[in-house]
Amino acid sequence: MKATEVFLAQLQREAPITRRILERVPEGHDDWKPHPKSMPFGYLTSLVAMMPSWIEMAIVKDELDLQPKGGSQFKAPENPKAADLVKLHDEGVARARKALEGTTEEKLLTGWKLLVAEKIVQESPRHAVIADTFTHLAHHRGQLSVYLRMHDVALPSIYGPTADDKTFG
Numbered sequence: 001m002k003a004t005e006v007f008l009a010q011l012q013r014e015a016p017i018t019r020r021i022l023e024r025v026p027e028g029h030d031d032w033k034p035h036p037k038s039m040p041f042g043y044l045t046s047l048v049a050m051m052p053s054w055i056e057m058a059i060v061k062d063e064l065d066l067q068p069k070g071g072s073q074f075k076a077p078e079n080p081k082a083a084d085l086v087k088l089h090d091e092g093v094a095r096a097r098k099a100l101e102g103t104t105e106e107k108l109l110t111g112w113k114l115l116v117a118e119k120i121v122q123e124s125p126r127h128a129v130i131a132d133t134f135t136h137l138a139h140h141r142g143q144l145s146v147y148l149r150m151h152d153v154a155l156p157s158i159y160g161p162t163a164d165d166k167t168f169g
Contacts, residue, residue: 003108003127004100007055010134011100015052015093018137020156021144022049022085030079034150041147046076048144049085051137053092056099058129063113 022045030042039047057064066072077084108127113120124132145155154164161167 002105004103004105007130007134008097008100011052011055011093011096014134014137015089017158018048018052018141019086019089021141021148021158022089023082024148024153024156025080025082025085025144026148026151026153027079027081029151032147032151034147042078042080043076044140044144044147045085046080046088048137048140049080049088050092051133051140052089052096054133055096055130056092058112058126058133059099059103059107062111063115065115065118067117069118
């Protein structure tokens with residue numbers, strides 16, 4: 001089985017799980033944090049929604065500088081509503097799917113770089129970046145499920161039943 005097929009299958013499994021979580025994000029808590037060192041609720045929801053688009057980025061771009069000259073062009077959505085987050089997620093999933101379907105195994109073996117202020121902080125083959133994106137997504141989606149629970153939001157099935165949803169995803 002090709003790596004692209006593995007990643008497409010993983011995207012197919014993970015996207016609905018993430019979508020179910022994002023559909024339940026309540027409004028009006030964007031600045032809330034469970035701890036002073038935690039990221040704000042609104043930023044976390046936007047991060048989770050956008051992470052599938054990182055797959056496309058790892059395929060079509062050769063690098064990402066988190067602190068480029070002139071400042072970052074990235075602006076997280078302000079006060080995102082659940083519908084906005086779902087739309088952002090669905091668009092990122094579609095772009096990831098298209099990029100995976102249009103790439104080759106050889107391309108996935110080529111290098112990709114993460115920079116901070118023009119300094120390389122990580123260099124990996126694209127396939128490793130994509131695999132790490134899925135792990136990173138699961139991590140932050142787990143954080144988001146805790147934030148939701150702390151706001152008394154019923155949690156959907158993730159990889160199995162929750163106290164609120166007894167289905168198996």
